[in-house]
Amino acid sequence: MVYFGSTIGARFQTGHNVIIREDCRIGDDVSVWSNSVVDYGCRIGDRVKIHSNCYIAQFTEIEDGAFLAPGVTIANDLYPGQSTSAAMMSGPQIGAGAQIGVNVTILPFVRIGAGCLIGAGAVVVRDIPDGSVAFGNPAAVRGKVRDLRAIESRVDAVTDSVSRYRFTGPPDAVLRMAGSKR
Numbered sequence: 001m002v003y004f005g006s007t008i009g010a011r012f013q014t015g016h017n018v019i020i021r022e023d024c025r026i027g028d029d030v031s032v033w034s035n036s037v038v039d040y041g042c043r044i045g046d047r048v049k050i051h052s053n054c055y056i057a058q059f060t061e062i063e064d065g066a067f068l069a070p071g072v073t074i075a076n077d078l079y080p081g082q083s084t085s086a087a088m089m090s091g092p093q094i095g096a097g098a099q100i101g102v103n104v105t106i107l108p109f110v111r112i113g114a115g116c117l118i119g120a121g122a123v124v125v126r127d128i129p130d131g132s133v134a135f136g137n138p139a140a141v142r143g144k145v146r147d148l149r150a151i152e153s154r155v156d157a158v159t160d161s162v163s164r165y166r167f168t169g170p171p172d173a174v175l176r177m178a179g180s181k182r
Contacts, residue, residue, distance in 0.1 A: 001018070001019050001020070002020045003019075003020060003021045003022040003040070004022055005022040005023045006020050006021070006022060006023060006024040006025070006026070007024075007025050007026065008020070008024075008026045008030070009026060009027045009028035009029070009030065009046065010028045010029070011028060011029045012026065012029075012030055012031070012032075013030070013031040013032075014031070014032050014033070015032070015033040015034030015035070015036075015052065016034045016035070017034055017035045018032050018033070018034065018035070018036050018037075018038075019036075019037045019038070020032070020038045021037070021038060021039045021040035021041075021042075021058075022040045022041075023040050023041050024038055024040065024041065024042045024043070024044065025042075025043050025044070026038075026042075026044045026048075027044060027045045027046035027047070027048065027064070028046045028047070029046055029047045030044055030046070030047070030048045030049075030050075031048075031049050031050065032050045032054075033049075033050065033051050033052040033054075034052045034053075035052055035053045036050050036051070036052060036053060036054040036055070036056070037054075037055050037056065038050070038056045039055075039056060039057050039058040039060075039076075040058050041058050041059045042056055042058065042059065042060045042061070042062070042091065043060075043061045043062070044056075044061075044062045045062060045063045045064035045065070045066070045096070046064045046065070047064055047065045048062050048063075048064070048065065048066050048067075048068075049066075049067045049068070050062075050068045050072075051067075051068055051069050051070040051071075051072070052070045052071075053070050053071050054068050054070070054071065054072045054073070054074075055072075055073045055074060056068075056072075056074050056091070057074045057075055057076035057077075057089075057091045057108075058076050058089060058091060059076055059089055059090050059091040060074050060076065060091030060092060060093075060094075061091065061092075061093045061094070062093075062094045063093070063094060063095050063096040063097075063098075063114070064096045064097070065096050065097040066094050066095070066096065066097060066098045066099070066100070067098075067099045067100065068094075068100045068104075069099075069100060069101050069102040069103075069104070069120070070102050070103075071102055071103040071104075072100050072102075072103070072104050072105075072106070073103075073104075073105045073106070074091055074092060074105075074106045075091075075105070075106065075107050075108050076089045076090060076091040076108045077089050077108060078107070078108050078109070089108070090108050090109055091108060092106045092107070092108065092109065092110040092111065092112065092124070093110075093111045093112070094106075094112045095111070095112055095113045095114035095115065095116060095130065096114045096115070097114055097115045098112050098113070098114065098115060098116045098117075098118070099116070099117045099118070100112070100118045101117075101118055101119050101120035101121070101122065101135075102120040102121070103120060103121050104118050104119075104120065104121065104122045104123075104124065105122070105123045105124065106118075106124045107123070107124060107125050110124050110125065110126065110127060110128075111127040111128070112124065112127070112128045113127075113128055113129045113130030113131065113132060114130045114131070115130055115131045115145055116128050116129075116130065116131065116132050116133070116134065116145070117132075117133045117134075117145050117148075118134050118135065118139060119133070119134065119135025119136070119139075120135070121135075121137070122134060122135045122136060122137065122139040123136075123137040123138050123139060124138070124139045125138040125139065126138070126139075128141060129141065131144050131145050131146060132144060132145070133145055133147075133148065154167060154168060154169070155167055155168060156168050
């Protein structure tokens with residue numbers, strides 16, 4: 001369902017039960033998958049992908065090429081129920097090409113830089129600089145995207161399961177990045 005006053009670019013794709021509230025501006029080649037809500041007054045750039053079960057709070061800006069995994073929740077009201085906080089509602093800004101992991105929560109006023117990778121389950125309470133890898137609760141910068149080990153060096157093929165790959169190495173190797181001093 002698209003509310004009155006929203007503009008949507010070319011080649012928009014949507015799943016079931018998607019709601020786009022009023023006064024949103026959505027660019028070209030955007031997909032919003034099943035059971036997601038984009039609340040009013042949001043700005044979404046070109047080539048953005050919003051996966052299933054996401055909530056995008058009012059006044060959120062998502063720049064070109066960003067990706068939100070399933071279950072991302074975005075807040076816009078620092079002190080819900082307080083009139084001054086309601087008057088100052090502001091969603092976060094998610095930079096171009098940022099990748100936001102499964103079940104990440106992003107609080108109001110936060111700026112996530114271009115090209116960031118935010119790990120699954122993180123709670124982002126502060127700004128994250130361009131090109132950073134951040135995860136945890138609260139999310140902390142743990143390195144740079146450019147320093148991540150290549151995915152093919154971190155997994156092995158599995159031939160006897162529909163789950164085609166698994167992590168290799170010790171359990172904490174999942175968190176280590178090339179050159180990190182852990």
